[in-house]
Amino acid sequence: xxxxTPLYDLHxxxxxxxxxxxxxxxxxxxxxxxxxxxKAVRTACGLFDVSHxxxxxxxxxxxxxxxxxxLTNDFSVMExxxxxxxxxxxxxxxxxxxxxxxxxxxxxxxxxxxxxxxDKDFAWFNQxxxxxxxxxxxxxxxxxxxxxxxxxxxIIAKLTDADRLPVKYYSFVRDLTVAGVSCLVSxxxxxxxxxxxxxxxxxxxxxxxxxxxxxxxxxxxxxxxLGARDTLRLEAGMPLYGHEMSDDITPLEAGLSMFVKMExxxxxxxxALQKAGEARRERIGIVLTDRGIAREGSDVYxxxxxxxxxxxxxxxxxxxxASAMALVKKGxxxxxxxxxxxxxxxxxxxxxxALPFYKxx
Numbered sequence: 001x002x003x004x005t006p007l008y009d010l011h012x013x014x015x016x017x018x019x020x021x022x023x024x025x026x027x028x029x030x031x032x033x034x035x036x037x038x039k040a041v042r043t044a045c046g047l048f049d050v051s052h053x054x055x056x057x058x059x060x061x062x063x064x065x066x067x068x069x070x071l072t073n074d075f076s077v078m079e080x081x082x083x084x085x086x087x088x089x090x091x092x093x094x095x096x097x098x099x100x101x102x103x104x105x106x107x108x109x110x111x112x113x114x115x116x117x118x119d120k121d122f123a124w125f126n127q128x129x130x131x132x133x134x135x136x137x138x139x140x141x142x143x144x145x146x147x148x149x150x151x152x153x154x155i156i157a158k159l160t161d162a163d164r165l166p167v168k169y170y171s172f173v174r175d176l177t178v179a180g181v182s183c184l185v186s187x188x189x190x191x192x193x194x195x196x197x198x199x200x201x202x203x204x205x206x207x208x209x210x211x212x213x214x215x216x217x218x219x220x221x222x223x224x225x226l227g228a229r230d231t232l233r234l235e236a237g238m239p240l241y242g243h244e245m246s247d248d249i250t251p252l253e254a255g256l257s258m259f260v261k262m263e264x265x266x267x268x269x270x271x272a273l274q275k276a277g278e279a280r281r282e283r284i285g286i287v288l289t290d291r292g293i294a295r296e297g298s299d300v301y302x303x304x305x306x307x308x309x310x311x312x313x314x315x316x317x318x319x320x321x322a323s324a325m326a327l328v329k330k331g332x333x334x335x336x337x338x339x340x341x342x343x344x345x346x347x348x349x350x351x352x353x354a355l356p357f358y359k360x361x
Contacts, residue, residue: 005051022115027225037228038317044220045149054118062131089269143205148195155216179211192236237356252279
């Protein structure tokens with residue numbers, strides 16, 4: 001039996017279809033359906049329960065030095081109030097997880113990690129910690145809501161001091177009262193849209209969620225589940241751990257080289273990445289030209305030879321195109337090249353396209 005988030009009873013009240021995910025019981029969709037939920041985020045707004053995500057605090061005189069060693073991105077010139085994305089790599093250069101870091105203070109960092117990897121990440125950081133640093137799992141102290149879509153600001157502005165909302169992408173305000181609830185609010189998300197993520201005490205999550213849903217009714221806000229979260233991130237070309245990333249896929253292969261700062265001091269996996277040299281695989285976008293849908297695990301063929309494998313795929317609701325991301329041999333394909341995908345024994349024609357499949361104008 002999975003764990004329940006603080007919003008579990010509200011999901012049942014809203015007729016969410018509950019499924020097990022990353023050790024939790026979460027709604028995959030509501031009666032509106034995944035397609036309508038996806039389109040609501042692209043055109044109006046959607047509200048997601050992401051309370052299953054893990055939160056880890058790293059603090060102390062050596063907090064920054066440890067962060068620099070654990071993560072591939074560079075945090076040495078990060079300002080308080082900003083958020084930064086980074087992969088975590090193992091000694092072979094493969095991806096342990098990807099996460100986002102909030103800088104609370106000079107010696108205090110708040111990390112948000114994938115739910116399925118939370119315990120693994122916490123153990124990994126403790127195993128590799130050096131010097132005077134505290135690493136604390138504070139996941140039980142937070143519920144997390146994601147308000148995503150072009151109407152997000154209009155909705156949240158009804159419930160808080162709009163002048164204090166974070167303006168810059170990947171920035172946050174730590175103590176903002178929203179509908180009477182004290183929240184950390186960040187300009188972040190996993191949908192490719194304008195949006196906010198709100199962290200609040202678990203016992204106040206239902207009050208906050210109801211207030212947001214009521215405030216957003218006129219703007220078309222609806223509750224959204226895991227299904228739309230996945231199709232939105234795929235349409236926005238965002239990689240997902242366990243699909244485009246794993247312990248055997250490096251960030252350079254996953255298309256995340258901009259978050260790997262090889263010029264900084266040593267980090268776990270740096271020497272392996274240096275030794276490997278240029279990535280041998282790359283992440284690409286594919287759109288089917290034949291009828292059909294390619295999901296994860298379809299072989300990709302070009303000019304009669306297998307060149308890779310799809311990592312995620314579906315019919316994307318907003319672009320209305322059957323699309324997939326794939327890991328293929330580096331340099332084997334160029335934009336507009338024709339490929340074939342082996343979908344359950346059928347060869348379907350497709351072509352290589354630029355990522356992301358959708359970009360907010």
